[in-house]
Amino acid sequence: MAVVNQLERLENIPKTVIFHDDHMAVEKFSWDLTYKLMKSDYKGERPLVLVCIGTDRSTGDCLGPLVGSKLSEVDQNFYHVYGTLKDPVHGSNLEEKIEEIYNKYDNPLIIALDACLGKLENVGSVCIGMGALKPGAGVNKRLPKVGDIYITGIVNVGGFMEYLVLQNTRLNLVMQLADFIKEGLLGTIAEYKQTKAQVM
Numbered sequence: 001m002a003v004v005n006q007l008e009r010l011e012n013i014p015k016t017v018i019f020h021d022d023h024m025a026v027e028k029f030s031w032d033l034t035y036k037l038m039k040s041d042y043k044g045e046r047p048l049v050l051v052c053i054g055t056d057r058s059t060g061d062c063l064g065p066l067v068g069s070k071l072s073e074v075d076q077n078f079y080h081v082y083g084t085l086k087d088p089v090h091g092s093n094l095e096e097k098i099e100e101i102y103n104k105y106d107n108p109l110i111i112a113l114d115a116c117l118g119k120l121e122n123v124g125s126v127c128i129g130m131g132a133l134k135p136g137a138g139v140n141k142r143l144p145k146v147g148d149i150y151i152t153g154i155v156n157v158g159g160f161m162e163y164l165v166l167q168n169t170r171l172n173l174v175m176q177l178a179d180f181i182k183e184g185l186l187g188t189i190a191e192y193k194q195t196k197a198q199v200m
Contacts, residue, residue, distance in 0.1 A: 013036065013039055013129075013130045014129070015127050015128060015129030015130075016028070016032045016127065016128045016129070017122065017125050017126070017127050018032070018125060018126050018128070019124055019125045019126075020124055020125070020126065020176055020177050020180040021124065021176075025180055025184070026180065026183045026184050026187050027187065029126065029128065029180070029181070029183075029184030029185075029187065029188070030184055030187030030188045030190075030191040031191060032128050033111075033128055033149070033151075033184065033185070033188045033191075033192075034188055034191040034192045034195050036128065036129075036130055036149050037109075037149070037188070037192055038192075038195060038196075039130070040109060040130070040148060040149065041109075042109045044192075044196060046106075046107050046108060046109045047080055047105035047106070047107075047108040047109070048078060048079055048080065048108070048109050048111070049079070049080045049082065049101055049105060049108045049109070049110045049111070050068070050071070050079040050080065050081050050082065050083075050110075050111045050113060050185070051082045051083055051089055051097070051098075051101070051110055051111070051112050051113065051146055051147065052064035052065055052067050052068030052071075052081065052082065052083030052084070052089065052113045052114075053083055053089050053090065053094070053112065053113065053114040053133070053135050053146070054066075054083065054088060054089075054090060054114060054115055055088050055090045056085045056088060058166045058167055058169075059166070059167060059168070059169045059170070059171050059174060060115055060117075060155045060156055060165065060166030060167065060168075060169030060174065061115050061166050062085070062115075062174060063113075063114070063115035063153045063155060063174050063177055063178055063181075064083050064088075064089070064113050064114050064115060065083055065084055065085045065088045065089075066085065066174065066175070066178035067113060067178050067181050067182055067185070068081050068082070068083040068084040068085075068088075068113075069084040069085045069086070070178060070179070070182040071182055071185060071186075072084055074182075074186065076186065076189060078188075078189045078192075079111075079185065080105065080108075082097055082101065083097075083113075091135070091143055094135060094143050094144060094146070095143075095144055098144060098146055109148050109149070110146060110147045110148050110149075111147060111148070111149045111150070111151060112132065112133040112135075112146045112147025112149070112150045112151070113150075113151045113152075113153075113181070114133055114135055114150075114151075114152055114153075115152070115153050115154075115155045115166075115174070116152045116153070116154055116155070116158070117154065117155065117156050117157060117158025117159070117162060117165060117166070118154040118157070118158055119157070119158075120157050122154045123154050123155070123156060123157060123173070124154065124173060124176075124177070125153075125154050126151060126152065126153050126154070126177065126180065126181060126184075127150075127151070127152045127154070128149070128150070128151050129149070129150050130148070130149055130150075131147070131148075131149075131150060132145040132146060132147045132148070132150065133145060133146055133147050133150045133152070151181065153174075153177040153178075153181060155169050155173060155174055155177065156168075156169045156173075
């Protein structure tokens with residue numbers, strides 16, 4: 001579970017909040033992530049690495065690995081995906097995986113994806129923003145920050161007994177968020193390529 005490092009966020013590009021049941025959710029996700037990619041120094045030249053953080057041992061915290069698994073089943077060459085149900089990226093191996101990414105790819109742009117807890121009225125929404133995540137901060141774990149762009153899915157209400165809340169999060173909501181994020185990420189591929197072609 002993640003907390004966003006506020007100091008890493010670019011001040012003039014606010015985070016975007018999108019609810020998964022919005023009838024325009026996928027389009028809004030694709031437009032927004034494309035915008036943030038265009039505002040970063042990605043420009044289609046740096047390796048784009050998607051780090052899906054979480055564990056399959058907790059219902060609420062399996063959002064990242066679910067998205068990673070779903071995206072890995074799709075034939076696409078836009079994202080390099082780390083973190084699946086079979087090979088999750090979590091607190092015990094996060095530093096090792098980050099080191100592996102930087103050893104394998106030259107100057108990667110990392111999109112960090114994780115579940116988080118939030119206010120009741122925001123449960124079921126996804127936040128997209130510029131900057132790094134601090135995975136584990138929501139449950140008092142000290143882990144390295146990760147990401148140039150972050151995506152968080154709010155899976156339940158935070159503030160009290162976070163471990164128990166994550167364990168008792170409804171899988172149905174997590175699956176709906178995972179499907180939405182996967183479709184948004186795939187939509188971003190087409191949107192980014194179209195936008196880049198128009199700019200050039």
